Amino acid sequence: MGFEQELFRDLMGNIWNKKSLMQQEMVKGARGESFAVQELYRKGPLTPSQLASAMKATAGRVSTLLAGLEKKGQIAREPDPDDRRIVHVSLTQTGKERAEKQRDDMRDAVCWIFSQMGERRAREFVELSKEFTTYMTLCMPGKPRPTPEEVAKAFSENTQEVA
Template identity: 65%
Template sequence: MGYEQEAVDALFGCMRGNRSKMQSEMVRGAHGEPFVLHELLRRGTLTPSQMAASMGATSGRVSTVLAALEKKGLITRDVDPDDRRVVCVSLTDAGRERARADMAEMRDAMCWIFAQMGERRTREFVDLVEEFTTYMTICHPGKPRPTPEEVREAFAERRDARAGRV
């Protein structure tokens, strides 16, 4: 077995069997209330179909999550005055506060982890995750592997995006 297969096996093992409480919350949140609150805080008012596209979820799943958030007073669903067929989903003040608190808690937990790892290892980790993610954006199961030119383009886009953030 080559190092590539060992790495895949180790990564799958981490993702499946050794899931921490924090990982479980992050995964659960990606399809539930925390994700919706964060997305509305980040992007502003959205329609349920926009939310479904962001979540990669069905309209039924989104409807269930929105109903729960509305019941808790964290969002409102209002009819668009310009097009009565469209529903607009917005955060309430309580929803904005909850989204910010959830994000701050996640950020604090991750900062603690990075402090345990140290600066050098944290920077290496972030660089490796960015590299891995770049490859994942261009390599799709069941399709031909990217050409060297596609790889160069993807990493050039990554560099340009990174330069824009700094």
């Protein structure tokens, strides 16, 4: 077995078998209110169908989720002035405060982890993570592997985004 297969097994073991509490919370949040609040915070008002697409969820699931957020006073729904069939969902001040608290809590947790790793290792980890995720955007299971030109283009775009 080559080092690639050995590292794959180790990586998958860490990701799937030893999920940390933070990873579990992040995964749970990606399917629920936390994700919706963050998406609205980052992008501004969205339609329920745009939110469903971002969440990879059904319209029914998003409708239920939005009803809960509305009941908590974290979102507002307003009809589009040009087409009243379209509804825009936006965060209220309470929703914005929730989004900011979620981000602050995540930042504080990750910064603590980085402090435990030390600056050199934390910087190296972030750089390697950027490289790994760039490759992941190119290489899908069951699909052809990217060409050297596609890889070069992706890394070029990744460098431009950071600059």
